[in-house]
Amino acid sequence: MEWAMAETLKQPKIMKKAQVELAEIIGKGKLIEEADVSLLPYLQCIIKETLRMHPPVPLLLPRRTEQDVELCDYIIPKGSQAIGRDFAFWDDPLVFKPERFWSSDLDMRGQDSRELIPFGVGRRICPGFPLALRMVPVILG
Numbered sequence: 229m230e231w232a233m234a235e236t237l238k239q240p241k242i243m244k245k246a247q248v249e250l251a252e253i254i255g256k257g258k259l260i261e262e263a264d265v266s267l268l269p270y271l272q273c274i275i276k277e278t279l280r281m282h283p284p285v286p287l288l289l290p291r292r293t294e295q296d297v298e299l300c301d302y303i304i305p306k307g308s309q310a311i312g313r314d315f316a317f318w319d320d321p322l323v324f325k326p327e328r329f330w331s332s333d334l335d336m337r338g339q340d341s342r343e344l345i346p347f348g349v350g351r352r353i354c355p356g357f358p359l360a361l362r363m364v365p366v367i368l369g
Contacts, residue, residue, distance in 0.1 A: 260369035
């Protein structure tokens with residue numbers, strides 16, 4: 229949540245767009261309820277972008293190779309980045325752009341080739357994942 233607040237505070241246009249969405253759909257001065265979350269697509273985009281850039285799981289932090297690495301007959305060049313910041317999959321991956329998710333049905337279960345997996349995947353997925361997806365929008369709103 230802190231990263232979402234920090235990123236939106238750094239970009240007033242994003243903050244304003246989220247405020248307008250909240251005012252129009254929820255109403256000024258009203259609290260968001262869990263049932264309202266699906267009605268707030270821009271807020272959901274902000275959350276996905278925050279989780280792409282700042283994953284909560286320590287092992288999913290951005291990684292960069294310090295030297296060329298050969299792995300299973302593949303060469304991974306020095307300086308390569310992965311985990312949500314791959315230039316091959318993301319347009320401007322180092323820039324906070326919630327709009328990248330606007331027309332995307334990309335979920336966070338690792339089903340897409342870009343692998344947005346801020347909570348891990350498979351047997352080791354974070355057990356708090358469903359709760360986080362319900363509570364973070366309510367708290368941010």
